[in-house]
Amino acid sequence: MNLLELQGVHTHIGAYHILHGVDLVVPQGQVTMLLGRNGAGKSTTLRTIMGLWHASKGRVALAGQDITAAATPQIAALGVAYVPENMGIFADLTVKENMLLAARAAKRAEQMDAARLQWIFKMFPAVEKFWNHPAGKLSGGQKQMLAVARAIVEPRQLLIVDEPSKGLAPAIIDNMIDAFAELKAQGVTILLVEQNLNFAKRLGDTVAVMDNGCVVHAGSMADFAADTALQQSLLGLAI
Numbered sequence: 001m002n003l004l005e006l007q008g009v010h011t012h013i014g015a016y017h018i019l020h021g022v023d024l025v026v027p028q029g030q031v032t033m034l035l036g037r038n039g040a041g042k043s044t045t046l047r048t049i050m051g052l053w054h055a056s057k058g059r060v061a062l063a064g065q066d067i068t069a070a071a072t073p074q075i076a077a078l079g080v081a082y083v084p085e086n087m088g089i090f091a092d093l094t095v096k097e098n099m100l101l102a103a104r105a106a107k108r109a110e111q112m113d114a115a116r117l118q119w120i121f122k123m124f125p126a127v128e129k130f131w132n133h134p135a136g137k138l139s140g141g142q143k144q145m146l147a148v149a150r151a152i153v154e155p156r157q158l159l160i161v162d163e164p165s166k167g168l169a170p171a172i173i174d175n176m177i178d179a180f181a182e183l184k185a186q187g188v189t190i191l192l193v194e195q196n197l198n199f200a201k202r203l204g205d206t207v208a209v210m211d212n213g214c215v216v217h218a219g220s221m222a223d224f225a226a227d228t229a230l231q232q233s234l235l236g237l238a239i
């Protein structure tokens, strides 16, 4: 079953026609990688799914429910979490305050689901280590972990992250891969935009490649990973 489905989605940003009929499926319980050259339309696709831009044509459905015209808070309330490329962290607030703001049900740290918090600390030790420190003091990798930790502070059915591996050192990338694998094992469906093909190959079950505002290839990651000619023709200099 597909948790998320985009059919013929067009998005305009002001006078610019950015997405030209995107068809994309995100199978339930799997990790889907959205790849493509700079400017292909990956981030715009994520923003359109989240209702931050609205499709001018086509359909976006979550678990069969039409969310094409839904507002972002409604989409979030359906259990979709989104980490934008700039991560959306409040640099002046502590890690704890950042987590509290993301936990809509909790007003104080004691009201956060303790077992869930322990699970998050295990996946992202930096979140626990720097709990009372300003988030702005964290390294790039630690900020990325905090951003994902915020997104999953409450149970989610779909986690969407724009370029989780961007600027991360290899050891941190390994940690990130383990965390996404753990989330998948807990039943979270994951959609990631990636530029790092190696990261994408290690984690992805399925792949969709965009070019010029369209999905130009979709299939299993295993097949894509084995086809270097296809990778070269679709991603070119990006690999």
Ligand SMILES: Nc1ncnc2c1ncn2[C@@H]1O[C@H](COP(=O)(O)OP(=O)(O)OP(=O)(O)O)[C@@H](O)[C@H]1O
Pocket (backbone or CB within 6 Å): 013, 016, 018, 036, 037, 038, 039, 040, 041, 042, 043, 044, 045
């Ligand atoms: N706010 C905006 N106003 C005008 N054009 C935009 C805006 N946001 C994106 N675009 C344009 O839309 C196209 C797709 O951008 P998008 O960010 O979706 O690509 P991307 O595949 O995520 O690439 P990147 O990896 O560079 O972020 C690009 O040509 C970009 O310049």
